[in-house]
Amino acid sequence: MSPMNERGSDAEDEFLSHLPPDTPVFYYKSQFRLESLQPPESPYDSFVVIKAFPPELLDHLDEKLPGRLDYSLSLKVLILKMPSRPHEAAAEEFGAMLTTLANHMKVRRQISYLGSSRVDGEDRKKQADRSWAPVRTQGKFPSVVLEVGYTETAAKLERDIAWWVRQSEGRVKMGITIDIKRGSHNIEIKSWIPARPFTKHVRLTASNRQVVNRDTSLQPPLRIAQKIVIKKGGNGKEPTIEGGSLIIPFKSLLLCEPGEGEDNFVFTEDMLIHDIADFIWVAIEKEEAEKRAK
Template sequence: MDPNTPSRSGSVASQAGSQAAMSVVTDPTTISSIGSEKPPLVKFQTAQILAQTIDATEGDVLYVQDVTPQVYDILDKYRESQGRKFRFKRFYPQQSLLIITIPTEYHEYMHRRLDHLITRQIDDMGLDWYQGGGATYKKRHGGISSGEGDSTGRPVGPENRDWPTLVIEAGYSQSLEALRREMQWWFSESNHQVKIVLLVKMYLPSRREIIIEKWRERLAGRHSGTMTLRAIGGDSGLRPYLDQTINIARAPDANPVLPESYRVTRGALRLEFADLFDRQPREGEGDVIIQVQDLRRIAAILGNSRHH
């Protein structure tokens, strides 16, 4: 069983993942992360035991089996009543699978700092922007799965918009492939109201590297040599494609707390105004650009962190 994602048939499949999943014990006092690319997988017992398991998990994500819609509602009420901060990253009722994001220091700082830099530039344009944070999103009619992003945002206006235009998903114990499946979910389930998904994969401290992927959608048939995934979301003809990849890497033996120790390739990060606001920019408005020096500062602060 591959704990990275449910398959289309309703099972979760992969031999390597199955071996990893079997190595996880459900005793919350002994559970630990299964390496950096194989998050722990447990079976639901009670809300209290799951909360203890979350507290003992070393990574930033936990996969929970045997979660029915009724159990999901119980967990949601328990989370609210206890003031717990973990997020229900994705719920697949057909597979009885719940993916939980655990707000570790690395995880939270990365997506929150990016969200802050983006919002600050939008504020400087004098525009209203709604920061959805970890709000729960699902289709209003006929929705099955649901999800909570790390950071989300959308314009404030008279439009009847149920979904954000921008989503940021971060992770270090999830594989980049698993994050890409999360990206596909946002485009598909929102019926393409989501316009940009930023994926932030952290390889800290082991590889001293952060990868930021910016994904958008385009009509099938338009090809420019970038990575394009197969069509999702019915007959829309839209396909997610990798619009920009930024690598932030620290030089060997360099001081991890100094921004100049980090090399940024393919920066700065550009978010198109037309995607964020669903209209063309007017005078005084324009794309949001996160400069290289800002990305270096983020890496330096994470490099100085002692806790995941």
């Protein structure tokens, strides 16, 4: 495959909006080679776009594809996200802390740790960075989703988390975004929930049959439940944090009220700084050291 510069439809442009401007775009051909998918060398998250990608090949190549996938069935456009080292550190350490909290409350065995398992929506197939659900839940959507970004803009993160909540029609109860800022290396963590409860919109067909209208424009927007900013201390100063502890309600993750000895999942300020942010900053330092050594 070779890069292409053709302009797509408005829907395609919308799907690809907020990707870095240097994202390479390829056109799928039968001689498709995975090793040709090389984004520009970067210490940040990278992306590759493949247009006209056949949907029937997605399952066949799923585990062979580099990075995490985001695929539009109607557009036949595949976005592959290549996470950076700081990105992976954020996702891994956040997941480890959630496991620690679950073990402390003895609910570890009640949670399915879904990692970056793919979810197939009506017109989009997507992987989150991490996701969780009750062990005995029904359906394909998780209850809590994490998306991480280490790019130029937080817009794609917010669009992605909105898709999870809205496409699931509220079955995803909470989305978490971790936005690692380039330059300052400050870390912005947000939790997202629907602005109002989801309701089913019913319409009549030509034969007077009632069907659920799944037009996402009718669904409630998201609102920020919490915003936390962690700033890296410079010149020997300690890191600072604004916004307090991050709280994932017990009911949002496990879809039931907490019992005796159970409570919300609380990521304290100390945990956010020393068990998550510190690991992200170490990963950034390693990336920058390797870049200087080249």
